[in-house]
Amino acid sequence: MNAPRNLPGRDEDPDRLYTVTKGRSRPPEHAFDLVTLIVTEREAAPGMQSEHARILRLCATPTAVVEVAAELGLPVSVVKILLGDLLEAGTITARHPRFAPNKARLPDLDMLKQVLHGLQQL
Amino acid sequence: MVSNSSDTVVLAHRVPLRSTAENALKIVVVGGFGVGKTTLVGAVSEIRPLNTEETMTRAGEGIDDLSAVRDKRSTTVAFDFGRITLNDQHVLYLFGAPGQERFWFLWDRLFSGALGAVVLVDTRRLEESWYAIDRLEQHGTPFVVARNNFDGPAHTLAEVRAALDLPDHVPLVDCDARDRESSKQVLIELLRHLHRLAEAQRAVVEETL
Ligand SMILES: Nc1nc2c(ncn2[C@@H]2O[C@H](COP(=O)(O)OP(=O)(O)OP(=O)(O)O)[C@@H](O)[C@H]2O)c(=O)[nH]1
Numbered sequence: 380m381n382a383p384r385n386l387p388g389r390d391e392d393p394d395r396l397y398t399v400t401k402g403r404s405r406p407p408e409h410a411f412d413l414v415t416l417i418v419t420e421r422e423a424a425p426g427m428q429s430e431h432a433r434i435l436r437l438c439a440t441p442t443a444v445v446e447v448a449a450e451l452g453l454p455v456s457v458v459k460i461l462l463g464d465l466l467e468a469g470t471i472t473a474r475h476p477r478f479a480p481n482k483a484r485l486p487d488l489d490m491l492k493q494v495l496h497g498l499q500q501l
Numbered sequence: 502m503v504s505n506s507s508d509t510v511v512l513a514h515r516v517p518l519r520s521t522a523e524n525a526l527k528i529v530v531v532g533g534f535g536v537g538k539t540t541l542v543g544a545v546s547e548i549r550p551l552n553t554e555e556t557m558t559r560a561g562e563g564i565d566d567l568s569a570v571r572d573k574r575s576t577t578v579a580f581d582f583g584r585i586t587l588n589d590q591h592v593l594y595l596f597g598a599p600g601q602e603r604f605w606f607l608w609d610r611l612f613s614g615a616l617g618a619v620v621l622v623d624t625r626r627l628e629e630s631w632y633a634i635d636r637l638e639q640h641g642t643p644f645v646v647a648r649n650n651f652d653g654p655a656h657t658l659a660e661v662r663a664a665l666d667l668p669d670h671v672p673l674v675d676c677d678a679r680d681r682e683s684s685k686q687v688l689i690e691l692l693r694h695l696h697r698l699a700e701a702q703r704a705v706v707e708e709t710l
């Protein structure tokens with residue numbers, strides 16, 4: 380369980396990752412969080428880059444960015460670039476985490492109660 | 502849909518989220534090497550813990566420039582995670598983060614936007630927790646401390662609290678990371694702590710109004 384799976388993305392020649400993203404370095408406008416949920420809006424088209432097509436199949440149900448990375452065996456950063464392409468093409472939508480607590484602001488009580496309740500039900 | 506054999510393998514074991522899932526929350530489990538982080542995540546997760554990696558520059562930024570992947574100054578960090586469906590809308594992700602100092606830049610990334618953290622400690626190697634606690638305090642991330650009981654407690658919790666120099670208001674509990682119920686109680690302890698903090702914060706806000 381603890382031994383990291385042998386992921387295709389791991390220890391891989393950076394040049395291949397470079398190829399997956401076609402060498403693009405454009406930071407996506409849309410910042411994805413690790414837990415942004417990705418939802419496919421349009422099925423993969425024939426001839427689409429295989430990584431893009433795999434993401435679209437995977438996200439037929441909402442799937443967090445980090446799960447997409449784990450399932451594809453690619454580093455999170457690479458996956459974010461691929462997701463940026465799909466978002467731009469309108470083939471996916473992103474459900475971003477609704478709040479980001481910080482030093483000044485804790486999550487609201489109602490939200491915390493929902494989480495607590497969910498855990499107690501486990 | 503075009504079928505693809507490697508996808509079929511990947512998708513076969515998947516427990517998909519509900520189609521209504523729309524808001525994901527994060528809790529980070531930190532602690533020293535081999536303290537039981539992955540075990541705890543796996544004990545409460547509805548999926549087998551998954552492993553992934555992030556490449557970052559030393560400056561602590563996720564790389565958005567792929568040339569950084571080739572850069573010797575970038576570091577790749579593996580981490581694992583699990584998840585718990587809370588209700589139709591909310592899902593909770595648990596991240597097991599390596600505790601070593603050299604990974605602090607990953608922590609800051611993971612902690613941003615996290616509800617809070619669990620510091621898992623092994624009393625045989627308490628010193629490994631100091632850095633984590635220090636960092637969480639600096640970051641302003643609320644946390645609880647859980648002592649993972651490997652071979653039965655050699656110290657009282659009061660001794661552990663003193664050794665960690667832990668403020669009274671930070672909860673310290675015992676757990677068995679292999680046990681689902683015990684690990685669940687650690688998360689509940691964190692949520693109660695967050696609730697108390699949020700209530701105290703609200704009281705302060707109302708007073709100043
Ligand atoms: N006896 C005992 N063994 C435990 C307990 N918790 C975890 N272990 C074992 O300790 C070992 C390390 O646990 P992990 O969950 O992999 O620890 P980790 O913190 O994820 O380790 P790293 O990711 O390598 O830092 C595993 O072999 C677990 O089965 C416990 O409460 N009691």
Ligand SMILES: [Mg+2]
Pocket residue numbers: 381538539540581597
């Ligand atoms: Mg681990």
